[in-house]
Amino acid sequence: MTGSQPKADLHRYLQTARESLLWKLDGLSEYDVRRPLTPTGTNLLGLVKHVASTELEYFGQVFGRPSDQPLPWFADDAEPNADMWATAGESRAEIIELYHRAWAHADATIDALALDATGQVPWWPADRREVTLHQILVHMIAETYRHAGHADIVRELIDGAVGLRKGNDNMAPGDQAWWDGYRSRLERVAQEAAQR
16 A cells, blocks of 8 residues: 555646646647637637646746746736637647646646645635645646536537547447437436426
């Protein structure tokens, strides 16, 4: 039996979430990674841009370790939701590279600090502003998995691809006919329940 290594465990969960989110872009066209597929405009490349930017802030500014990466979409005069989509001038490669730089910056902070190291989140309410690295790791794991879940649904709407990561879809076994039958059954149950 091995001993617990809390920081290493949290870091591993964060990295798995990062890879899951980024994997959702694989094999898609420029149009498909940018396509808004919900009424609020959720799109794959925007999710990656948002999470990359958020990591840079939480593992940078919060712990007095700001990155040199400009984030103009967070400026006071930026339009609302500017971090949730990529402009035509921002390439997929640039957004992915931004995310990789965010990983490197965050990983350096995680490596350098103890879990009980404190920081300040200036955009949080004053009574919750002081945080530890442990809290921010948990927060970013939750944030990244939340958006990886959004990405999973958006990707399924684009081309039917689903799953946790390459080589591990974490889905029930079944061919297209099985899934069609399963979905039809759920629709029937929903309709029955609505009529009660």
